[in-house]
Amino acid sequence: MIKFEHFSFKYTAQADYTLRDINLTINDGEKVLIIGPSGCGKSTLLNCINGLVPFSYDGTIEGSLTVDGKETKDLSIFELSKIVGTVLQDSDAQFVGLTVAEDIAFALENDCIPTEELKRRVKEIAKLVNIESHLEHAPTDISGGQKQRVSLAGVMIDDVKVLLFDEPLANLDPETGKTAIELIDSIHKDTGVTEIIIEHRLEDVLWRDVDRIVLMGDGKIVLDTTPDELLSSDALIKHGIREPLYITALKYAGVEITPSMLPHSIDTITLTDEDIAKVKEWYLKTETEKEEEKEVLLQVRDIDFTYKNDRNGASVHHALDHISFDVMKGELLAIVGRNGAGKSTFSKALCGFERIDSGKFIFKGEDMAPLSIKERADRIGYVMQNPNQMISKVQIFDEVALGLRTRNVPEDEVERRVNDTLKICGLWEFRNWPVSALSYGQKKRVTIASILVLEPEMIILDEPTAGQDYYHYTEIMNFLEEINSRGVTIVLITHDMHLMLEYATRGIVFADSKVIKDSTSYDILTDRDVISRASLKETSLYNLALKCGLNDTKGFVEHFISFERRVRND
């Protein structure tokens, strides 16, 4: 049992308390989901349970926290690690061993377990999380989902009583995320271990039942209740958490959600005839927008590219297999597909980072083949996923000015253009701030601003919203929409379904190095064949439409998107 009593915590480096007067009891064998916006203290709460607070992160503790009847203050991080196992968010960085087997064995190695027993135990646990066929693989040779399973095995090998998951879905594509949730659930059922999951992608976690949801906001516990109760309240919206889409649709249609409807899953929710009539009525009266014809900006023609690995010369990966499509001027396009499908390789080839084997990129009628990286960048800006990889100046103004200064633009023009861009990006008030004082989302804006200032006609963004909670996600996407409305063509590379559904007008689906679909977002997300080939996940709106007896699922999703855009723009 884990018990917080009037528990407060303040980091030494911070002025305010991060956790305030927490009272929370988690019983043995429970499966609890903790949700809340970024900065609400949910990660800190987790770190209190596993002992990183206060052993690694210094601070002041008030009140009491007991794990298994023992006050955590009196235990060492090592003693706690025998009771509580943590699967960190970044399973890549968590991978300590050189191979899967060594990583799983790590905790037992530290316990001086003899090598023969290590090997036996590793095999046993690896089977449990279904990774036993990859024991000798290096971390670079396995996928994100597999890495996560290795992390899980690595903590389960200690026979812990409690498993903590810190945003298990953050780096996974939709299909893999679904599998991860299923695995977490089956381990809970099979071993009876207590599970605490932190995640803000509520709908995805609710793919499998949880016992309780704890909603946190501003360092406090706002609500501690069942999923059904939570979804029937308006607490989610108030605290910046995204509701499941089917709930949103039902609310738009004027259906009142009550706990007795079992709204925690699209499969369990019961709708009366009256509710269904309301949904149908809403569907019929919602108008869709007509897409206007646009001119072509970029023609991608028959691009072919193979990675030739110089090491041993043996491994060759055909990463782009005759890719062709068009990007229209002024559109907001999404490129989707599972990790490793060729999305990122495509953007690297376009920016000139990789030399393509054959094919053509034609930008406004001009073949880009002879253009250098720098010259391409004047036409097409590229924003990396992690803003920390791009920022190299101390002050925001200098960071944004960097590209102009290296292009020897006169200083008065630099000043004018940087200031204009900062104003557009809502960063002008911060122009003399150090970059380090900004939040992740703001840093992302700085990197976008530093590309935007070069006035490219098109920007490619790699996973612009990865790891962002709903609030920051909305902030970034609204910002991109605004830039888009100023005429900049935007291409998003993502595996976030919501992002494509809500913001992109069109999607290109990559699977196995090929383009398998080029269509509207609602068309893609209701196409079962494409969904399974690209490891996407069908939207719950699709199932809602079926549940309401609407056969035109595509139309239903389209109507929902139009309605939602109108709500957002008001």
Place this chain on the structure above:
Amino acid sequence: MTNIFNYIDRKSPIHNLTGATKFVCLLLWSFAAMVTFDTKILALLPVVSFILFGLSKIKLKDISFLLVFTLVFMVMNNVLVFLFSPMHGTELYGSCTEICKLWGNNYLTVEQLWYHLNLVLKYFSTMPIVILFISTTEPSEFAASLNKIGVKYTIAYAVSLALRYIPDVQREYHEISLAQQARGIEMSSKENIVKRLKSASAILIPLVLQSLERIDVITNAMELRGFGKNRKRTWYRSRKFTKADIISMIFCGALLLLSIGMNIYNGSRFWMPHF
């Protein structure tokens, strides 16, 4: 991209030796090559090491980068020695057999050429065996072997982690560098050196910050799994010594004894036949 510390997975008798054996052998071998300037020994070592190379199934092209790097270094070393002390051989061997006059009071001597021959042989005695060690020992086994010969396991593990992250850091450097080039930062030789150094900071600053963050995460991950709890730990990769291990170590030990023995027999570290 070439990885300098590149473990190459092949099936061979050399790969089968434990990391500890290879490490001990490397040390014994290096000492054997270091203590003597006896040309017979220095000629024997490269021959044996080339045979070992054959056994290991490591191909020349696998290690071309490291090879070229050390060869360049060897040439530079020889040129510098020759330029700065062309009479060094004469001092070492105590005789002076002039071939022709060079500059000032300096002559081209047989002794100097003999000394250079020995220097080159020294490179060929040690270099193949170091490369062999690097390319046939897994970093984690290396850590285990360091620990086995008495290095604290926390330090041993730090070394292996550093080796493990080199490819990651290389990849990240490459990515950051491309993104910065896209912003117009010129990294090629078209720019002058001051500008290029400045540009390098545009890549290094994010790289260092990223690495620090990574260290933070990995430290937490390791502590959460009990790293540093006990004074000792076991290793998944550690293996028991086999006959081959013992024989290898005895063989390398014998080489060292032979090398020392020759010094005693010659009465000096240096040896030169009489022409």
